[in-house]
Amino acid sequence: MDWEIHARRLADGHLRPESPWWKPIASTPRHLFVPNWWERGTGGRVARNGPADPSAWFKAAYRNQTLVTRIGADHADRVQPGTVVPYGRWPTSSSTLPSLMATMYRHAMLADGSRTLVTTGTGYGTALACRRLGDDQLVTSVDVDPYLVEVATDRLAGIGLHPRTGVCDITQTLPADVDRIVSTVSVRPVPASWLTALRPGGRLVTTITGTAIILVADKTPDGGARGFISSDQATFMRTRHGDDYDDAVAAAEVWKAADEDGERSVSRYPLTYVPDSWAVQATLELEAPGIEHRTEQHEDGGRTVWMAHPDGSWARASTTKARDLPTVHQGGSRRLWDLLTGILDRLIIGGELPVTGARVTITPDGQTTLSRGRWSTTL
Known part of the structure; x- marks a missing residue:
């Protein structure tokens, strides 16, 4: 199959030809970086093998979507096709959707000659940076997972790209003396080591864990x-320091408690599911x-x-009719619904939440503060 037709169609669908990222996307065979992936299915994610079904492989690889390649410690490369992993375990690596990679790189303002450090994952984002900069040695690609680094290095070499690669926990010491750091894993706060690695005037682009904030x-x-x-949003997996997250699933006891009676009240606002609103979720995650x-x-x-929170705090809100005010039950050391209500108060009074358009200040030791007007929060 002619992958170039698919790659050009992908670039045309999300970028203008004059974009500096059109050519990298149009000239990079994404399918080679994702020969195996986890696909949503009934009862869990199913391991798919691309070469066994080239039509489905190309359809998945050249669609503007994220492809999960690793769940917990299970990489799709290392399991039998058709293996099912039940829902409830966290993905730990993926190939980011191409348009989002272009957005992150656009914010980084990569220029000719920019020494750039990126996170590896499948290696696809690294390939785009190499295509854009032209000189492979300007790009350094790191990941905490030795297998990901090894296989990405091989796949990059297979298409003639040879960036510097290495196994590295991105929250620790980084290869120094770079002009740009673009992280497609989320952090909280910004690691002080990034500031050490950046040259004077260098730029970092990342997301804050749990918030979709760029x-x-x-x-x-x-x-x-x-x-x-940024006014754009992006959700990336949070950094891990080993094969899996230490707290991959919330304590079962907390979710069990969330069905108890607890403290009962009636909310003054309609039923709110926090993930439905980016600004509400981001603000709540920043503060709690x-x-x-x-x-x-x-x-x-x-x-x-x-x-539900791992500290044992929980809240449950229910309605019997869509327009009813919900009945709320809360328990644990904190009243989570009351925290949410305070954020909704600010939204109603101010018309928007201050996280939108906030300024960022990072001290040399990595203390990261967001502020706007009289509002501020330190991560």
């Missing part, structure tokens, strides 16, 4: 950085990180939403 900051003469929160959310639609038109 943070852009330029290194300042004092060794810190200043920047802004680690809350997980679930929802269920009932046949009678009602709905229930749950919130």
Whole structure:
């Protein structure tokens, strides 16, 4: 099959020809970086093998979508096709959708000669950076997973690209003296090691864990950085330091408690499922990180939403009719629904939440503060 036709169609569908990222996407065989992936199925994610079904392979690879390649410690390359992993385990590596890679690189403002450090994953994003910069040695690609680095290095070499690659925990010491850092894993806060690695005036682009916030900051003469929160959003997997996340699934006891009676009240706002609103979710995660959310639609038109935190705090809100104010039950050390209500108060009074358009200040030791007007929060 002619992959170039598919790659050009992918580029044409999301970028103008004059974009500096049109040619990298149009000239990179994405399918070679994702020969195996996990696809959503009934009861869990199913391992798919591209060469066994080239038509499905090309359809998946040249669609503007993220392809999950690793769940927990199970890489799709290393399991039998058709293997099913039940839902509930967290993905730990993927090939990011191409248009989002272009967005992250656009914010980084890569210029000819920019020494750029990127995260590896499948190697596809690394390939795009190499195509854009022209000189492979300008690109350094790192990942915490030795297998990912090894296989990505081989696949990059297979299409004639030879960036510097290495196994590295991106929250620790990085290869120094770079002009750009583009991270497609999320962090909280920005690691101080990034500021050490950046040249004066260098730029970092990343996301804040759990928020879909894209943070852009330029290194300042004092060794810190200043920047802004982008109007774009992106969700990336959070950094891990081993084969899997230490807290991959919320404690079962917390979710069990979320169905108890607890403290009962009636909300003054309509039923709110936090993930439905980017700004609400981002603000809540900034102020109370680690809350997980679930929802269920009932046949009678009602709905229930749950919130749970690993510290044992939980909240449940339910309606029997779509327009009813929900009945709320809360328990644990904090009242999660009350935290949400405070954020909704600010939204109603101000018309928007201050996270939109916030300024970013990072001290040389990595302390990261977002602020807008009288509002500020330090990660």
